[in-house]
Amino acid sequence: MTYTVEIKVMPLKELLDPQGKAVMSGLSSLGLKGVEDVRIGKNITLQIEADSEENARRIAEEASKKLLANPVMEYFEIN
């Protein structure tokens, strides 16, 4: 069966996120008030052929560790 697995890869909370800061200043230039912080990461949707949801998640976790997330700068969450 084919399972859809979503992986969220975000910059570590301890690190600055320059892309997020740029977007924040862009939003305030556009006159949008109230946004106090912006962090930008990746959202990766995998279609995985596996015999169970558990195995699909296992494949997604391996993919995240081996290729999708850089543990020096990012953490990932699998939904």
Place this chain on the structure above:
Amino acid sequence: MTYTVEIKVMPLKELLDPQGKAVMSGLSSLGLKGVEDVRIGKNITLQIEADSEENARRIAEEASKKLLANPVMEYFEIN
């Protein structure tokens, strides 16, 4: 109060996603079997100061329309 709003910005389903295709071939080079499709978008977390959750979502939607998502190539979802 400060609300955390997550916005997912993904390439439109009708469009090719070259970054996703590159990751898919990377995964198969690494020997990971079972991944049939990969799509890569952005995940944006906003901290919004607003008087209600509804207003925070309204601000997030305006931000998405004005700056975060390009409607020609992307769609967004707010969580």
